[in-house]
Structures are given as structure tokens and as C-alpha cells.
Amino acid sequence: MAIPVQSMTGISNARLNVEMNTTSFQKKSRSKLLSIPGTRPSFQNGQLLVSTGTTSLDYVIGGGLAVGTLLLIEEDVFDSYSHMLLKYFLAEGIVCSHSFLIASAGEHPDDILQGLPAPVLDDVPKDEIGKINQRRENDVSEESQDSMKIAWRYQNQPKVQTVLAASSRFGHYYDASKQMSAETFESAEYYPFYLPAEVHLKYSVSSNIHIGYIKLLRFIQGVIHKEGFDRACPQSKTRNILRIGIHSLGSVLWGDDICCKDDPLYAYSLTKFLYGLRGLLRTSLSVCMVTVPSHLIQNKAIMGRVTNLCDTVIGIKSFNGSEKDANDLYKDYHGLVCVKKIPYLNSLICELPDTRDLAFKLKRKQFTIERLHLPPDLSDTVSRLNKQDLAESSKLLRMGCGAAATGKKHLDF
Amino acid sequence: MFAELNGILNWSLDKFEKGQCVLLSESKTDGSFLIHHFLSFFLKAQCKVCFLGLVQSFSHYSTVGINMLQAREKGQLVFFEGLRNSLDMLLPESDASDAEPQPLSFLRWPSTDLRNLFDFVNSSLSQSENDMSRWASPVLLIDDLSVLLSLGVNPTAVLDFIHYCRMAVCSKQQGNMVTLVHNEDDLGDEDCDLVLHALTHQSSLILQVHGLNTGYCRDVHGQVLIKHCLDHDATLTHSLTHPLINKYTISHISYYLKFRNLIG
Numbered sequence: 001m002a003i004p005v006q007s008m009t010g011i012s013n014a015r016l017n018v019e020m021n022t023t024s025f026q027k028k029s030r031s032k033l034l035s036i037p038g039t040r041p042s043f044q045n046g047q048l049l050v051s052t053g054t055t056s057l058d059y060v061i062g063g064g065l066a067v068g069t070l071l072l073i074e075e076d077v078f079d080s081y082s083h084m085l086l087k088y089f090l091a092e093g094i095v096c097s098h099s100f101l102i103a104s105a106g107e108h109p110d111d112i113l114q115g116l117p118a119p120v121l122d123d124v125p126k127d128e129i130g131k132i133n134q135r136r137e138n139d140v141s142e143e144s145q146d147s148m149k150i151a152w153r154y155q156n157q158p159k160v161q162t163v164l165a166a167s168s169r170f171g172h173y174y175d176a177s178k179q180m181s182a183e184t185f186e187s188a189e190y191y192p193f194y195l196p197a198e199v200h201l202k203y204s205v206s207s208n209i210h211i212g213y214i215k216l217l218r219f220i221q222g223v224i225h226k227e228g229f230d231r232a233c234p235q236s237k238t239r240n241i242l243r244i245g246i247h248s249l250g251s252v253l254w255g256d257d258i259c260c261k262d263d264p265l266y267a268y269s270l271t272k273f274l275y276g277l278r279g280l281l282r283t284s285l286s287v288c289m290v291t292v293p294s295h296l297i298q299n300k301a302i303m304g305r306v307t308n309l310c311d312t313v314i315g316i317k318s319f320n321g322s323e324k325d326a327n328d329l330y331k332d333y334h335g336l337v338c339v340k341k342i343p344y345l346n347s348l349i350c351e352l353p354d355t356r357d358l359a360f361k362l363k364r365k366q367f368t369i370e371r372l373h374l375p376p377d378l379s380d381t382v383s384r385l386n387k388q389d390l391a392e393s394s395k396l397l398r399m400g401c402g403a404a405a406t407g408k409k410h411l412d413f
Numbered sequence: 414m415f416a417e418l419n420g421i422l423n424w425s426l427d428k429f430e431k432g433q434c435v436l437l438s439e440s441k442t443d444g445s446f447l448i449h450h451f452l453s454f455f456l457k458a459q460c461k462v463c464f465l466g467l468v469q470s471f472s473h474y475s476t477v478g479i480n481m482l483q484a485r486e487k488g489q490l491v492f493f494e495g496l497r498n499s500l501d502m503l504l505p506e507s508d509a510s511d512a513e514p515q516p517l518s519f520l521r522w523p524s525t526d527l528r529n530l531f532d533f534v535n536s537s538l539s540q541s542e543n544d545m546s547r548w549a550s551p552v553l554l555i556d557d558l559s560v561l562l563s564l565g566v567n568p569t570a571v572l573d574f575i576h577y578c579r580m581a582v583c584s585k586q587q588g589n590m591v592t593l594v595h596n597e598d599d600l601g602d603e604d605c606d607l608v609l610h611a612l613t614h615q616s617s618l619i620l621q622v623h624g625l626n627t628g629y630c631r632d633v634h635g636q637v638l639i640k641h642c643l644d645h646d647a648t649l650t651h652s653l654t655h656p657l658i659n660k661y662t663i664s665h666i667s668y669y670l671k672f673r674n675l676i677g
Contacts, residue, residue: 268565272503275564282496300601301605304600308563344445344469346472
């Protein structure tokens with residue numbers, strides 16, 4: 001399932017480096033078989049991870065999303081924040097130059113693409129990187145003429161790389177107020193799936209899965225096989241990650257009736273689709289993020305089954321329009337995040353977060369998930385002094401001091 | 414894998430009760446560590462094992478427990494990977510109805526019974542004389558049965574399947590059977606409850622894994638209750654309950670894994 005991180009292959013390289021370095025002590029380096037931009041191996045189980053596009057979410061689910069797994073986001077009531085997370089996930093794919101697939105039944109995939117947030121790149125633009133590199137080369141040539149007189153043992157050490165290319169970093173921040181420029185996503189490989197364009201109203205009862213799901217599964221299978229995201233492909237080819245984003249799966253627009261009835265006709269449609277999708281993901285270099293309107297699903301047993309069939313499950317509840325919005329306790333946050341499931345991958349234990357109930361807030365440049373903590377002042381009666389009070393009390397204090405020292409007079413210097 | 418658990422069950426590699434149906438149930442936490450335990454236990458005990466892995470991939474099971482590749486090559490283990498095989502059933506290439514029956518044929522309309530899956534289990538566990546001399550009693554492991562319910566199989570079909578398997582494996586060949594089922598009381602999943610209650614009634618050894626009642630905790634995962642029906646023949650069956658704090662076993666596992674990382 002996982003791409004193994006081989007620790008043995010690094011040995012021969014390490015041996016060669018011994019002569020170059022001053023000591024024979026070597027940090028055990030793990031050179032991995034696959035090096036794809038925007039990925040890193042997990043510290044816990046050696047899985048290849050990709051970022052969800054939200055750095056704090058990566059941290060919560062154990063460093064990132066393992067390649068070959070399925071992340072399910074339970075939508076908030078207005079699908080605003082879960083949609084945001086999906087956009088971050090896709091935008092991260094563009095920045096890391098991964099291929100990506102957007103499937104939707106409501107909003108057109110092209111529109112989703114247009115609305116992706118712009119990445120905040122604090123890196124130096126490319127031509128400047130070129131200049132810096134040139135300057136550095138000049139420095140090196142100068143340095144090589146006058147070799148080090150003290151600290152000579154560091155001469156052979158490689159120069160510290162200060163400028164990182166954008167794609168090599170794991171996880172980025174995005175500016176929610178700006179849209180990604182067209183030239184950024186034009187170069188990316190992109191596969192849209194728009195349900196109304198694929199399925200006509202003609203109904204077929206060849207199987208008890210809904211026809212929209214069958215089409216989508218076939219589409220994903222086709223992309224994976226044709227474009228070489230299959231694990232079975234020869235290793236020599238340059239590999240890339242396929243990010244799959246599916247918006248509002250299980251909603252009425254997909255033709256599913258689990259949101260309408262307590263006892264739906266196609267109760268097993270969604271679960272079968274997810275099972276097939278997971279089988280597809282496990283044998284390919286792809287990750288998938290699915291958002292599901294769980295608050296609309298009438299039968300809670302179905303949601304339980306869906307949860308069991310996914311790898312990672314995150315629930316989102318926003319305070320928008322709910323009573324909690326008015327509550328003082330939650331005024332710093334926009335909603336709650338609940339980690340419902342974390343996958344067990346190639347190990348007996350999963351990543352264990354400190355707590356599973358967290359809170360999130362959406363800032364302009366950052367979607368942060370934090371531990372929910374109580375603000376120090378809960379009500380007006382517990383006197384947390386605001387500025388005015390503070391000014392008055394300090395006046396009082398001064399008066400008190402003055403009284404102690406020189407009667408009723410202020411102290412003037 | 415966990416020596417403590419074997420001690421409590423009074424099982425050892427050369428002496429364990431045969432013909433038993435073991436039920437593992439999990440609620441609010443993950444019980445798959447027991448599946449890994451029994452898998453490596455029976456493989457070490459030189460049993461012929463048929464494993465229906467419906468939740469995870471082969472590499473997962475193989476990485477966690479003992480190396481299953483070897484066992485599979487020797488013919489000791491028959492592994493069925495549900496995730497990999499499901500796609501051919503969900504997306505049939507053509508209307509090839511004359512093709513040979515597939516274990517997961519229930520995914521395809523209109524057949525919804527598990528007859529083909531049982532045929533698969535039966536054929537992989539029926540032993541030729543050569544096998545008889547090499548391997549001990551057959552064992553069937555299922556991880557997990559609730560997936561079948563999620564995929565639209567009727568609960569009665571699941572119970573029929575289990576009944577057939579018990580007849581073929583436990584009664585006829587004096588083998589063992591281990592199944593994992595979710596226990597979701599609070600969700601009101603009637604199908605799941607039905608299967609769980611029926612299996613609880615039939616099984617002779619039940620291991621229930623519960624999450625903590627007080628909620629999630631980082632250090633302690635939950636508890637394991639072991640219910641043992643001591644005597645089948647006696648009219649009165651005793652039930653023993655061993656409350657176990659899971660943490661000890663889990664910490665044991667983490668050390669075990671660390672050790673594996675060091676040598677691997």
C-alpha cells in the first residue's frame with residue numbers, strides 16, 4: 001500500500017561521502033525510492049505523505065495525507081469552510097505541480113478551478129534566485145582562490161541553501177482574498193468531471209449503484225491507467241501524484257437519495273462507490289479528498305458505514321447561523337473541527353492527537369486549526385478590565401499612592 | 414504477538430482449543446490489533462489459514478504482523494484482498510456472464526448472496542492429503558464482517574454464510590474461525606446489531622474491545638472484555654470477564670514496532 005522507504009540503498013552513497021567529510025559519523029539518511037515534489041515520508045510509518053494544503057490540518061492528522069488514502073470531510077451547514085478546505089487541497093496540488101482531478105455535480109469544475117486561492121509565496125522570484133545563484137558562484141570562485149585559514153575543516157561542507165524553491169516545500173499558505181492567477185494553473189494537468197455533462201437522464205438498472213458513481217469511478221480508473229498513476233507502471237518513468245477532489249458526494253445533485261429519505265432506495269450506492277474508490281487509490285499514486293454533506297444524510301447508520309469505509313474522517317461545524325455564534329466562549333473561532341478517524345497504515349497504532357475536538361478560524365492568509373481553549377473572561381461580572389476601567393483604576397491607584405505618601409495630592413515630579 | 418493475551422486465554426502454540434468460533438467486536442476504538450494477533454498466532458501454530466481481508470491491503474497486514482509473503486508462497490496462507498478485487502466487480506469490462514464465479518460476485522446486480530465467497534473459503538481450506546500432513550487444523554479469519562453489510566449484503570445472507578463456514582471449518586475439520594464485527598449501538602444500525610447478536614449467541618469465545626466511556630484519551634485506548642463460554646456440553650455455561658486495560662498491550666506493540674524499525 002505504501003511506497004516503502006528504503007533505508008538500505010543509502011549505504012553506498014554514505015560510504016562515498018565518508019572521505020569527503022571530516023568525521024566518519026554519519027546521520028542515518030533515508031533515501032527514498034520515489035522523490036516527488038511536495039511529498040515527504042512519514043516519521044511514524046514510512047508512508048509517503050502529501051500536504052492537504054492546510055498546514056495545521058496536516059499536523060492534526062499525523063503529518064499529512066498518506067498517498068493512496070481517502071480523506072473525508074463532513075461539510076458544515078453552508079458548505080463554506082469545507083469547500084475552502086477542498087480548494088486548499090487542490091491549490092496545494094497546483095503549487096506542487098501535481099496532477100489533479102475535480103469531480104462535482106453542482107458547481108462546474110472549471111469554476112472551482114477559477115476560484116482557487118492564490119498561494120502566499122514568500123520566496124524570492126525566480127529571476128532573483130538566478131541572480132543570487134550567480135552571485136554565489138562568484139563568491140565561490142573568489143573563495144576558492146583564498147582557501148580558509150581558520151575553520152578549514154568546514155571548507156568542504158556544502159553551502160547552506162537559504163532560498164527554497166516553492167515546490168520543494170511541504171504545505172503552503174494561501175491568500176483567501178485573492179484568486180490564483182490563470183497562468184499558474186494553466187500548466188497543471190487537470191481532469192474535470194462534471195456530472196451533468198456525463199450522465200443523461202436515461203436511467204439504467206444494470207447494477208444497484210447509481211449511474212453517476214459508476215461513471216465517476218470509470219473516469220478515475222481511466223485517468224489512473226492512462227496517465228500512469230498506477231503502482232504497476234515501470235519505475236523508470238517520472239512519477240507524479242494525482243490529487244482527486246470530489247465535491248459534495250452523496251448530495252441530491254449526484255442523484256443519490258440518502259439525503260431525502262430515512263430508508264433510501266440506494267442505501268448502498270455511496271458505500272459501494274467508496275469501497276471501489278479506495279481499492280483504486282490503494283493501487284495507485286493518488287490521494288483523494290471527498291466532502292460529504294453529513295448533516296443532510298437522514299439515516300445515521302449510513303454515515304457510520306461511510307465513516308468506516310474511509311481512511312481519515314474530519315468533521316467540520318461552523319458557528320455561522322448557529323446559536324453558538326453568539327456565545328462568548330467561541331468568539332475567537334469560526335467553528336469546530338472533530339477528528340473522527342485516523343487511519344492505521346502499516347502499523348498497529350495510528351497517530352494519536354492530544355485531543356480530537358479542536359477549533360478552527362479562517363484568517364485571510366491562513367486556515368488554522370487550534371486547540372479549543374477558554375478565553376480568560378467569560379462574562380461581564382468577572383471583571384476583566386477594559387481600557388477605560390484600566391485608566392480609572394490606575395487613577396485610583398495613583399490616588400491611593402498619593403494618599404499614602406502626601407495626603408490627597410498627586411505626586412508631581 | 415501479545416503473550417499476555419495468550420496467557421489469559423490459556424492458549425499456546427501447540428495447545429489451543431479447536432473447533433472454536435471466536436468473535437471480536439469493536440466499539441468506538443479500533444480492534445484490528447486482535448486480528449493481527451490471531452493471524453500471527455495461527456500462522457506460527459502452523460495452521461492452514463484463509464484470510465478474508467476486506468478492509469486493508471495485503472502489504473498492511475504483512476508489515477504489521479509476521480511476514481505473510483513466505484506463508485503465502487508455502488501455501489499455508491490463502492489471502493483474499495477485497496479492496497483489490499472489488500473494482501472488477503463494480504466495473505465489469507463487458508457482460509461476461511459465462512466467466513467463472515468470483516468471490517465478490519454479490520457486488521454485481523442481481524446476485525446478493527455470498528455463495529461464491531463461501532465456495533472460495535471452502536476450496537481454499539479443504540485439504541488434500543499432502544496438506545494434511547504439513548499443516549495443522551484450518552483457520553478462517555475475517556476482517557471485517559461489517560464491510561459486507563455496508564456493501565449491501567442482507568444480514569440473513571451474512572448469517573447463512575457464517576453458518577456454512579462454521580459447519581465446514583469448525584465442525585467438519587475441527588478448525589477455528591475468527592471474525593471481527595463493529596458494534597455500533599448509538600448509531601442505530603439494525604443490520605449490524607442483528608449480525609452481532611446472532612454471532613454473540615453462536616460464538617464460544619468473545620473478545621470485546623471498547624473505547625473509554627469517558628471519551629478519547631491519548632494514553633489509554635480502551636479495554637478488552639473477554640467472555641469465555643467454558644463448557645459447551647454443560648447445560649450451564651459460565652462467563653468470565655477479564656477487564657484489561659489496553660494500554661499495556663499497545664505500549665508493547667509500540668516497542669515491538671520500534672524494534673522492527675531498528676532491524677529493518
